[in-house]
Amino acid sequence: MTSRLSKAKRVVVKVGSALLVDQKTGAIKASWLNSLVDDLADLKVAGADVILVSSGAIALGRRTLGLPKGKLKLEQSQAAAAVGQIALAQAWSEALRARNIVAAQVLVTLTDTEERRRYLNARATLSTLLTQGAVPVINENDTVATSEIRYGDNDRLAARVASMMSADVLVLLSDIDGLYSAPPNQKGATFIPELTEITPAVEAMAGKPVSGVGSGGMITKIEAGKIALSAGCHMVIASGHELHPLKRITEGERCSWFVAQANARQARKQWIAGTLQPVGRLVVDEGAKGALDKGKSLLPAGVKDVTGNFERGDTVSIVTGGEEFARGLVAYDAEDARKIVGLKSSEVEKLLGAEATHEIVHRDDLVML
Ligand code: GLU
Numbered sequence: 083m084t085s086r087l088s089k090a091k092r093v094v095v096k097v098g099s100a101l102l103v104d105q106k107t108g109a110i111k112a113s114w115l116n117s118l119v120d121d122l123a124d125l126k127v128a129g130a131d132v133i134l135v136s137s138g139a140i141a142l143g144r145r146t147l148g149l150p151k152g153k154l155k156l157e158q159s160q161a162a163a164a165v166g167q168i169a170l171a172q173a174w175s176e177a178l179r180a181r182n183i184v185a186a187q188v189l190v191t192l193t194d195t196e197e198r199r200r201y202l203n204a205r206a207t208l209s210t211l212l213t214q215g216a217v218p219v220i221n222e223n224d225t226v227a228t229s230e231i232r233y234g235d236n237d238r239l240a241a242r243v244a245s246m247m248s249a250d251v252l253v254l255l256s257d258i259d260g261l262y263s264a265p266p267n268q269k270g271a272t273f274i275p276e277l278t279e280i281t282p283a284v285e286a287m288a289g290k291p292v293s294g295v296g297s298g299g300m301i302t303k304i305e306a307g308k309i310a311l312s313a314g315c316h317m318v319i320a321s322g323h324e325l326h327p328l329k330r331i332t333e334g335e336r337c338s339w340f341v342a343q344a345n346a347r348q349a350r351k352q353w354i355a356g357t358l359q360p361v362g363r364l365v366v367d368e369g370a371k372g373a374l375d376k377g378k379s380l381l382p383a384g385v386k387d388v389t390g391n392f393e394r395g396d397t398v399s400i401v402t403g404g405e406e407f408a409r410g411l412v413a414y415d416a417e418d419a420r421k422i423v424g425l426k427s428s429e430v431e432k433l434l435g436a437e438a439t440h441e442i443v444h445r446d447d448l449v450m451l
Contacts, residue, residue: 086316086339088332090251092131092212094315095122096240099141100257101322102170108145110138110173114325118255119177121328122217126183131212133247135220135240136174142166156229163224174219184216189223192233195242198395202413205246206439212247241306245313248346248446252310253331254303255322260338261300263287276339280308307340314342314349351449354409360399362390362416363406364442371402374450379441380410382422382430392416400443408450410443 087093097118104111122132140159143166149158167189175185188208194200211218220243222233233239237254244252264271264287277284288300303319310317320337324330331337344352366374370384380400392398394415400408412419419442422430427440 085332087251087253087318087328088125088128090125090130090249092133092247092249093125093251093253094133094135094240094244094247094249095253095255095328096135096236097137097255097322098236098257099137101255102136102138103141108142110142110169112173112177114322115173116177116180117325118322118327119174119181119183121326122178123181123183125328126215126217131247131249133208133212133218133220133243133249134174135236135243136170137221137236138170139163139166139221139224142169160225167221167224170221171219174217178217184214186211186216186218188218188220190220190239190243191223191227195239195246198411199393201246202395202411208243208247235302237302237306238309241309241313241315241317244310244315244317245346248313248350249315250346252306252315252317253328254306254317254319255327256303256319257321257323258300258319259321259336260319261287261303273336274338275336276341278311278341278343280304280311280340311340311342312349312353314344314346316340316342347446350446354397354411354447355449355451360390360397360406360409362388362392362396362398362412362419363401364388364398364412364419365401368402371407374400374408374448377445379445380443380448381427381440382419382425382442383427385419385423385442388416388419388423390416392419398443400448406451408448410449411447412443413439413441413447 102110102115125132140162143162146165147162149162171187178185190204194204208218222239241252261274262271263274285304288304307317317340318331318337320327320331364385365387366384367386370380374380392412392415394413395411397409398412399406400410418434421433430438430440
């Protein structure tokens, strides 16, 4: 179990406000943060891509702004986040830089992970950062997100990021060491070390939010588990109270594993093949079919015809000889796709600019039927 984390190729680590911000002083807990960054650096040395999702902007900013204790109004939280995010990003950036790792601040809203076009953009940016060896430090863009379009908690946000980036492990570092059959202070509550499915019984185990600083609690962690498992990503809820919280997981410290049954790639492909209704067709030649059979991406040069009306990120059928043999998420809208039918990559660039992607359907977004 513990090797799931040490063997992972892509890890998302979510850090809750209660761990990062001292409740008494309102300052960042620097030695804890440094010990976590040591663990992250170890994961990177072992070859993993690392993405951080860090809360703490509101907790840090509220004191600096002189806001009262207790529950804040939405606009007060947003103002606090605007102040605290600066300190938060700086703390991560400095700690990572001390280990020769570049930090990248990424602030996202719900629609960035829900709406397909923005989703593809967010994913491309994060992929580029990872390729360059940077560690994205993600938080919700609290200052602009209004209540209807807000995650409000970073547990679900982290799970969406893990799903979007096909991570294989999502770590939720929390002020509690895992899931219990009932609120842990209740008599007879037992610890759940591992589960593979989120049944109504599991949902019923989540009590009321426990921590006074963040906005999570077990309910949002279970919701995060649903998102992660359906994306083929394992999730672990572990305590972040001690130093080196990730190392402790790999050394077998008690924590709750939500074990995915499929891997991220399979899950994504199932999702493309099964749940989405194609809204367009790309007719391709035999050569392109051969390349796709070998696991390559579909390039405009291999496309002979485009039918239907679609947006970038929609699902299209890939057809040859009148028969659909693959399905994928298309990287261009229908209008641009028609313009680049049969063109070589250099010609696509000339026509649509250097920022145009060369694949019309990327192999990660493609499923053979
Ligand atoms: N985005 C919020 C912050 O940075 C935290 C959300 C949460 O507590 O999960 O303060």
